[in-house]
Amino acid sequence: MSQLFQPLSLGELRLANRIVVAPMCQYSAVDGSPGDWHLIHLGQLALSGAGLLVLEATAVSADGRISPQDLGLYSDANEAALGRVLQALRAQSPIPLAIQLSHAGRKGSSRAPWEGGAQIAPDAPGGWKTVAPSAWPHAEGEDAPAALDREGLAQVRQDFAVAAQRAARLGLDGIEVHAAHGYLLHQFLSPLANRREDAYGGSLQNRMRFPLEVFDAVRAAFPANRPVWVRVSATDWVAGGWDVESTVQFAQALQARGCAAIHVSTGGVSPAQSIPLGPGYQVSFAQQVKAAVDLPVIAVGLITEPEQAEAIVANGQADAVALARAMLYDPRWPWHAAATLGARVFAPKQYWRSQPREHKHLFEGASFGQR
Template structure:
């Protein structure tokens, strides 16, 4: 790639994205009415990234069913009423030439928890608006309340729920969706042998443990219009002995090679508490690179990517096709503008017209 590849356009499926600096999904826990509807907070939050020069934004985990929320304050897309709530968020992003995709999620056994904003931890009790959680097998994450195992008919119904969420996202104007199969949430729970102890068609070997995710991908792809982007977020490793690992991740993505996944957003961890994650700059980048080279499917790298030159190097080294920023984007919603200056790229096109007077030029 060229020295300015961070700001070169990229096609994701049929979606043209103006640059390769994207915003990773980050929960906001701010649907205060507990009904899954985004609020003014979300319009400002996502709007800041659109005016800040990011090429694409992935929304926070947005649940396809009420009981799939991580917390009662999480976002939702389980009813047609949510479509109109999300539409202003999408329209504002598009006004500023930023693409936006919705992350479709189900938190599984990690649902019904107190949010980070509440100052409390643990499971939300029923009296406070909590609910029974579900997973592939009976069990719990740490000190959270144990979940019940989904019946086989409930599992078979799950792909249609994700597909309905995708259909509604398209009606709201989103450029596509990302299926959340990472961080110990439901689809990742089915993948991980540390969590999935089923002895039916959805358990056992990799073929069985990946069946639900493959069915979800197929169902979602089937309802997306031609040209809409389909992203998949995975945890490439559980960082725990006997768990999901990079070899299985490569095999999974190879299974999905013809399923219509346009890009794999490569994260890691979250399945079990006894994980040992070597957190540091670029600690997940090699996982994205390995999948990219082994499968020829584009990947996104995420995790402690904060320096513009480092982000550029990741692309130039062939480790990923795009980079996704999380906390760095929260700290600096106009990170791409600073990056353009540090990489000596004309950043004027990243500014809204109202801000053009602030274009950073040498010596000013």
């Protein structure tokens, strides 16, 4: 019996299997609002048979976007446009839908990756002044961000809470708070980016303070019966940076506050990072976090093969696996994994006839005749 296709609960949210579609930025929104691209893109992924679909990093404020084309949930127009997309997804698929709430911090005001990804100067068209824990740029030669003062910190907390309220009104099933990949909350955690000398900098407890406050604000603003969890970077891959031992303490603090899961990634806070890429290169970090907390842990990072994903779950390295690029390349990855592992999976009835003859029990509920 495949362990990858066993149910999993994140708080009160029950997933049909342990495959998570990871949040993937599309850089295709207009003033934060999704359009037809998102309907097509997310529509494919909603029909994938995965256990959970997490919408891309969604900015809680206009200056919290990575690029001018980032998805946002900071205005009534954003909320209405996203509602249109979600309504279409729900009409065609039972997949639970979550959203990743984010603030880019000093990595904001950037061009889309296919435009080079460079920072847009604050006085250039489309650019803005970024904010961060400290007035220290992400990369040499970039415009230094403004260090957040007490009022700025309060505003960011409020922005996360309001976005969570919008997510609740939209009926989203869960929220992932983005504290990874070098964005604002990760910037507070990492000594490479956080050079403050107040209560939000210096010691590990101080550096964790603001991300934990943001989590608390989101948790309080979202219905208690719907889960809120956090994505973390377990290491900066830079000497003297954030590390897995600190990640474990952060995860334990989150568990004490009612966090529903920990999604373990790595890197992103410094251009000096040196990452040894390879299949499942981040899984060992998820395994270390899992050993230290009593929460579901999601692993991610070059997980591409069904047997590989099955082994991660079956061996207890993580409770679920998240796929990103693999899902873009093959939006039916869970179907093919189910066929390989002898499991069953959701597929829309319009596609039932695609079920291979050698896997005639692949699709849940599949039964049809043809004249």
